[in-house]
Amino acid sequence: MKVTLISIPVRDQEKALKFYTEKLGFIKKLDNPLGGGNRWLTVVSPEWPDGPELLLEPAPNHFEPSKVYQEALMEAGVPYTQFDVDNVQEEYDRLIGLGVEFSMEPTEMGTWKVAVFNDTCGNNIQLVETL
Amino acid sequence: MTFYEQKLRSLQSTLYKNQEQIDAIIAVRNDITSKSETDLNLDQLSKTHLISKFHLIRLFKKYYGLTPRQYLINVRIEKSKALLQKRVSVTETCFAVGFTSLGSFSVLFKTRTGKAPAQYRKEQLSRSFLLADRESLKNHHSN
Numbered sequence: 409m410k411v412t413l414i415s416i417p418v419r420d421q422e423k424a425l426k427f428y429t430e431k432l433g434f435i436k437k438l439d440n441p442l443g444g445g446n447r448w449l450t451v452v453s454p455e456w457p458d459g460p461e462l463l464l465e466p467a468p469n470h471f472e473p474s475k476v477y478q479e480a481l482m483e484a485g486v487p488y489t490q491f492d493v494d495n496v497q498e499e500y501d502r503l504i505g506l507g508v509e510f511s512m513e514p515t516e517m518g519t520w521k522v523a524v525f526n527d528t529c530g531n532n533i534q535l536v537e538t539l
Numbered sequence: 540m541t542f543y544e545q546k547l548r549s550l551q552s553t554l555y556k557n558q559e560q561i562d563a564i565i566a567v568r569n570d571i572t573s574k575s576e577t578d579l580n581l582d583q584l585s586k587t588h589l590i591s592k593f594h595l596i597r598l599f600k601k602y603y604g605l606t607p608r609q610y611l612i613n614v615r616i617e618k619s620k621a622l623l624q625k626r627v628s629v630t631e632t633c634f635a636v637g638f639t640s641l642g643s644f645s646v647l648f649k650t651r652t653g654k655a656p657a658q659y660r661k662e663q664l665s666r667s668f669l670l671a672d673r674e675s676l677k678n679h680h681s682n
Contacts, residue, residue, distance in 0.1 A: 485541025512544050518555030519565055519602045524543065532543070539565050
């Protein structure tokens with residue numbers, strides 16, 4: 409068994425694709441129509457194109473509990489997904505410059521530094537740097 | 540402040556309250572990362588950072604989940620992947636990242652990446668040729 413995919417629930421796949429590629433800098437890997445306007449849409453990190461794919465899936469539109477869960481996480485500021493970066497402060501500055509909103513500014517937590525932003529598709533995402 | 544941030548901050552006050560200790564162990568990690576290609580050992584780390592050997596291992600494991608040795612091996616393996624991708628030979632890579640035995644390098648590499656170094660290098664090579672082919676095809680079509 410291999411781990412190759414991480415699912416991110418999104419309300420609007422096209423908007424998600426724009427945010428994840430234009431703001432975060434990911435690269436589109438797969439985009440297959442699944443009927444009903446839904447797509448099997450994945451992106452990868454340019455720093456690790458062979459690494460796991462992020463699946464931007466429209467689950468909240470089709471499965472009510474997914475929507476409820478996503479809303480509760482958003483409300484509590486809880487990130488369900490996190491990405492590793494070399495420097496949280498630099499990435500924070502870059503994303504702030506692109507108009508991305510953070511619910512938690514770069515904060516040191518022992519041997520980690522973390523920050524949390526809103527992906528505009530219904531999710532909090534955490535950036536992590538190992539100190 | 541969000542619920543999440545409150546939770547994190549309360550975790551910090553229990554788990555990460557000894558900032559002096561944390562700073563010391565972060566310095567140890569930086570030392571390992573920046574000197575990973577040298578014959579770094581526990582005696583040196585212990586002397587440089589004025590922490591007894593056993594305490595150092597225990598603290599490192601507490602904060603990073605690995606022993607310093609395991610961590611050093613991971614850093615070296617990551618660096619060796621980058622070299623193998625650049626077509627450096629397996630033997631050269633092995634010594635360049637700080638291993639002293641080709642046999643142990645191969646074993647450690649395989650347990651962490653699932654592939655022997657030679658196989659990994661070969662796959663990366665064919666992959667880069669494939670990409671180069673695709674690029675030249677693209678250029679050919681656009682010309």
